[in-house]
Amino acid sequence: MKSFFWGLCALILCFNLQAQESYQLIPKPAKLTPVPGKFLFQKNTVITLSTQDESFNAVATMLKDQISLSSGLNLAIKSSSASSKGVVFVQNASLGDEAYRLNISTKKIEIQAKSGKGAFYALQTLFQLMPAQIYSNVTSSYELTALACQIEDAPRFSYRGMMLDVGRYYFPVSFIKRFLDLMAVYKLNTFHWHLTEDQGWRIEIKKYPLLTSVSSVRKETMVGHYRDQKFDNKPYGGFYTQDEIKEVIAYASKKFITIIPEIEMPGHSQAVLAAYPELGCNPDKIYQVATKWGISEDVLCPREETFTFMENVLTEVMALFPGQYIHIGGDECPKKQWKESRFCQDLIKKLGLKDEHELQSYFIRRIDKFVTSKGKKLLGWDEILEGGLSPNAMVMSWRGTKGGIEAAKQNHDVVMSPNSFFYLDYYQADPKTQPLAIGGNLTLAKSYSFEPDLPELTAEEAKHIVGIQANVWTEYISTPAYAEYMTFPRALALSEISWSPKQPKDYDDFLRRVKGILPGMDALKINYCPVGLK
């Protein structure tokens, strides 16, 4: 009897160890119970919609389409109150918005969610439990299975973001869609589209056509190291029409991704001044769209005409983007021109301000008031905190976590995007082995080590940390392939920290799972950095 007991224990232990090896999921789900066996998809497998909620249809169709594309198997989708086999979508109103349950046995795959959104995340998990070929867009014959298990899952944070800078380099709509595709695979739900920069304005604004005909084109581009000061002598430009923006927004919404547009002000605005010099402090100056990297001293002047201009721009932007947040930058605004400007100095006196820093706060507060009056919320880099904000404004902490901590203590919601953990333009391996990057040293292990539950915050203050974001700044990233290389695998650390429950950091386990999903990443043709993975 005793030996039977120990034998059984050994068998269970062995199964669990094996299970640990085979469930290779990123992000790690909140709760996974291994179940022996696999579900096998066959010709006659039916996808059953056991819910009246229309939002599940699109997700069932995504499953059907991906199976059809990768394997040629054409599964039927049917509506029925219940089914004891096949794939069944069930509405469970008690679950959170993005939560899901995924129960896979040898007979049945049941997906429970409140709506299509949770079902969509269940689908991403299901794909990781299937052979990597499921991601392929080339049809091949393979055994379509899903590892049996029971999963209960929900995200830790509601904001799981990636930023792409399209100002330094323009990335075509096709790549923006691919970026969204890849974000969705790893359950990221917010795309921060950095649309304007000193080096290029990339969004069509109908009222100000020079923003696209002039501000979107620079006469040449710095190449190589900044210290070399070399230029390519080739004009460079590109922008998104409003129709393209709408197309991307619609595409993102199918993947349950919200897009936050960023329109930089009052700094990082040299490209605007190239077309509309009257918005600068030296209207007689010949401004040009910046051709080199760094922080430009050519900034917007806080004149009434400037506010009218930016409010008109934001009005068009807000009409396009349905999300609640509008990012207005607010970072890195040198004060030299404001110090030298008679207009600015008179304004400081007239408003009773202490200095140019308070003038910047005045600028941000006015824009904040405007955005808020239109029913939207302001988001900005942590510099915006310096002069007081409307209560619903959100702060993006980039200079470490300090700004975010301060903002949370002032009851503002915060997105943590500390440069030392999530600036994906930094080198991820020994620079000698890597293509040219801006600098820094940010390995996958370092990104993974970030813990947003900060000891400086009380439990109440910590509730203001709504999520995390990684940023792909593109001064040294001129192609989609290189952008992907810098994004992956570090975006997987972002995925895990922002989705999975707080857990003791176990880099070895994380790395094992990253390696486990490499076949899937290969099938998706992700151009990831292989250092330390192969």
Ligand code: ACM
């Ligand atoms: C930033 O990196 N200037 C937000």
